[in-house]
Amino acid sequence: KMEKSTNLRWRLPLICFLWEIIMIILFGVFIRYDEESDAHWVEFKKENNITSDIENDFYFRYPSFQDVHVMVFIGFGFLMTFMKRYGYGAVGFNFLMAAFGIQWSLLMQGWFHSLDYSDGKIKIGVESLINADFCTASTLIAYGAVLGKVSPVQLLIMTLVQCTCFAVNEYILLNLLLVRNFTIPAQSLLLFFFLIILFIFLHLFIYQPSFIITKVLNNFVLIKNSLAAWFSIGTIFLWVFWPSFNSAISNHGDAQHRAAINTYCSLAACVLTTVAMSSLYERKGKLDMVHIQNATLAGGVAVGTAAEMMMSPYGALIVGFICGIISTTGFYFLMPFLESKLKIQDTCGVHNLHGIPGLIAGIVGAVTAASATEGVYSRQGLTNFFDLEGKNEGRSISQQGGFQAAGMCVSIAFGVVAGTIVGLVLKLPFWGDPADDCCFEDEVYWKVSGQNTPGEW
């Protein structure tokens, strides 16, 4: 087989410059400040009888935005640094993808969600930044599944396609099907099927059968001593800030408050069942750090759809309880099965952490929406919450559950489409991805000193 060239000296700079210049042009044509970040806000305030600067959305959402920003760049970046010789790639490529992804997401989500038809401009504010971070987060999760096996050029292409599909899918869900609070599980589902299809393409066209065995035996060595504890800093930042993630774009007031409480409860319960299952699966009852670093987050994913709802704190505990069990089980049984039988190597176990909890989230969301009553929410609360006076006036609460189920199907379809596109594009031979025996090695794409022998690190 022909040696692949991993020298990206022209390809990587070209794609970075080209895309950044396109970004500048599109931002120049389309993106402007919204009324709360524009200097005319002083007039807007007067016209709308806003008496205080603190009413600016910035003060409602900026603290949550910064938490989400830490999750995207620190949390996801360090979550993937568990391999002995792929630390630069994990943190550095995560950084590159995220920096491009947030720009492209601002445009894509802007066109679909905040285009001002009066002047054809996208008006952005702090909520747009949060949404861009959300959209990018899904791409970074997908990176976990192909970590160490693709080139930065491929990652940039993947980011482009995925952010596009996510924004379109989100538009269909929020604006056409009018299902509220469905971004996170929709992303999970889309991601789930995106990855399945992508893996099939990668498997069929790219990797050799000898791939897995050789790597596992030689270079694909996980860090397995006490230094590894440091890597859990990524996990813990995600865990700690997940309440902000789930509440960042909730309605002002009680909804944002409730979303944080529910996520806090679900995550706490998830830790206990993850520890329990991890100990139960091992013959000597020892805990596996891989479970602790991943399955503990499933509670945050699964409660995502319904975090804003009146699910009660004990409802959140139940969701977390179930997710800890299922996600740990996935890591223990499903991952080795996928790897040995289907030759699907999901480096970070994305399916167990995001795929399955995403499915649970969809179900939880549909159930809580269908069971919402005036007694629990108050008449006014219900109206505000489901935006019943808006476009979906007259839609019953139980219908709402049906639409959420429909949203799940749309997301699956988009996942299949995105996976196919990315899979087909990536199998083209000129993106500089590493040969099979160079996977999981920083030195393919990074300047690393020569003393890096396998025995030492």
Place this chain on the structure above:
Amino acid sequence: KMEKSTNLRWRLPLICFLWEIIMIILFGVFIRYDEESDAHWVEFKKENNITSDIENDFYFRYPSFQDVHVMVFIGFGFLMTFMKRYGYGAVGFNFLMAAFGIQWSLLMQGWFHSLDYSDGKIKIGVESLINADFCTASTLIAYGAVLGKVSPVQLLIMTLVQCTCFAVNEYILLNLLLVRNFTIPAQSLLLFFFLIILFIFLHLFIYQPSFIITKVLNNFVLIKNSLAAWFSIGTIFLWVFWPSFNSAISNHGDAQHRAAINTYCSLAACVLTTVAMSSLYERKGKLDMVHIQNATLAGGVAVGTAAEMMMSPYGALIVGFICGIISTTGFYFLMPFLESKLKIQDTCGVHNLHGIPGLIAGIVGAVTAASATEGVYSRQGLTNFFDLEGKNEGRSISQQGGFQAAGMCVSIAFGVVAGTIVGLVLKLPFWGDPADDCCFEDEVYWKVSGQNTPGEW
């Protein structure tokens, strides 16, 4: 002596599942959203003429809550990762204890502080989450003292007992003795005596005389090269966010503002005297990272009681100045003394960081309260601050100082009781704690690859 079994395959899952199920049931029976996180808030707003969503307590306290949350999970977790072969245990068990502790604290503190007698439910909001984090933090501090020597099952039991005692103690202080702003030093004092009693029990019943010498010579090796600098990330997060810790549940407005300023000043002063003393104690004037990583935080602990008070920025500097000296001295003289003479091995030096500064905090709190005057606080300020129109109407300001002193005695009593209970329970032989020569080893409870030889890490 019979070999102890550290196989927790049934014990750990059982206790995790059992307790989490009990949590779900108790949450189901007792815990509901408070008026600001409930969907009926839209009605509550109207009834109370609240004109803006930003008046929701969420926006007053959520940023501080997230800082406290980072302290509990990142700060305390990484503060304890200084041992070569106990990184998983430090971060992982801290995570488990904290996740259980916050659930149990929500219940315990809820029963005592926010039980709504009209319907028998506990109503929670963001302030409840902060209080739960506070209550749990004290347990995590105590973990530092027994780090590496106990099993996760014992840690969960310790968490249960300690959170219970803290919540009851807090109830007596806040609701019966009516001493305000006394949570933190009361916790410190309780902790101090809790640990002393606990150590006595552990020493008398559990550890062998050969314990200390062998461990120090062989496995209990602290990380002592430049990589160790990374571990100070725990310390620095605690240091940076301590102003949020001390101001998170202060009264809205100037009190919260002042608490942050005072803590900021006290901590800054503490760093300089810690560095000075650390250099002074070493023959060649070299600094000891253990002092920098611990004693620098004492200023935050000691200013805790009085942070809200009009102690003036220079008053805060004086508190920090004194604490840096005393805490570093404790690390230098007291710790080796306790270890060699009394055979008390306080792994993290909790006594020097929390015990003694806690005592100082109690004194500072009593003095500042007793010297509060109308001139400094304004009549209205004084009334609001000491809640003089509430239950303790008619109590003079100097009486207030007396009640705070009484609060210290109650806390000491609770510390002794809690220490006795935990000590007696832990000495039971079936909790799976490690044998003496397996202490401070991750591989007792964690899956660790076999290549972990003493010379390499």
Place this chain on the structure above:
Amino acid sequence: KMEKSTNLRWRLPLICFLWEIIMIILFGVFIRYDEESDAHWVEFKKENNITSDIENDFYFRYPSFQDVHVMVFIGFGFLMTFMKRYGYGAVGFNFLMAAFGIQWSLLMQGWFHSLDYSDGKIKIGVESLINADFCTASTLIAYGAVLGKVSPVQLLIMTLVQCTCFAVNEYILLNLLLVRNFTIPAQSLLLFFFLIILFIFLHLFIYQPSFIITKVLNNFVLIKNSLAAWFSIGTIFLWVFWPSFNSAISNHGDAQHRAAINTYCSLAACVLTTVAMSSLYERKGKLDMVHIQNATLAGGVAVGTAAEMMMSPYGALIVGFICGIISTTGFYFLMPFLESKLKIQDTCGVHNLHGIPGLIAGIVGAVTAASATEGVYSRQGLTNFFDLEGKNEGRSISQQGGFQAAGMCVSIAFGVVAGTIVGLVLKLPFWGDPADDCCFEDEVYWKVSGQNTPGEW
């Protein structure tokens, strides 16, 4: 040559105690709470018809303050931990300098900016804390340039001189020249010339010609394997929180909102061009982690002056685009040139990260200010923004640009003066700086275990 004594047993404690006692006295004489952090706020509220506690500046700025605080202590501290044997010094001395710097800055900035002439007291609030952190940050940046080559006593002296010069310079810019939003580029410029002069002094009087070659060959070994990825946690925290840095002291409302958006955009663009240039410069197209860890931040520095302005998101992208290119080029060409030709060894590449982007920031600030029009800002917005009704009433917008240019010249002058003072003071022989062959070694000033052989770490 006489062996230098690096035993700081008396010098370091003496300077720490002395300065802290002076701080306590000066704080006692001068520093008081401002009206929003004083207990009289309850009366102030009534007099000024403030209806809600949330109008306290604490709630506008505290979340940003905490982000800036993390940048100063975690970001700058860990940015400098890239040397194999200088981790303690990087984090520990950064901690010491910052803790002293914020106290001294509170005083210096207080005297110049918030002295209440009615009672001769400095009134501090959360904005003062942010400004103190800003002022200190510039000192920590300068530390990067002399990292490993000076003693903690020298660092404390450097902190004192630099904070003083910065505060005076800032006073001239803000209060005499009336140039708004110019703190950050002014600091960059001052820093730039400060460092150049300082280097000349250090080179002429202190270091031996043999210095660079021997160190680079032997001990000055950068960490260059996958563990090094962890060090980027400093970079990423700086990158993530830079929007808070640039918006923390902006005007309430839209200005703060806009500053965050512009910084977010500029930073994202900067990452792409940094990656592009890094790949382009290396023969095999490999990326250099040093570029990623430094040049990606230049976008935040350069947008600093104009972040509050209506520069549009695409304007911010252009600034970031240019800065990524220039800063990476600086690291690739300028740094080796300075080191080999001028014998200037800028350990952290401060010139490329802060010096040159600072110059760009000055130009961007002048241009955006000169081109501000009523159409873009609204009449009221323009008046508020440039404080046209204040002291600089009647000054035209284009004049404003001229004054900003004048501000640059003043900053350069201050840089030269500060550099000369610090250079002259530091060359005095009694500050305990390390001999040439002991530079970049933690064990000079820290207790480190003896097993630290060059081959192992």
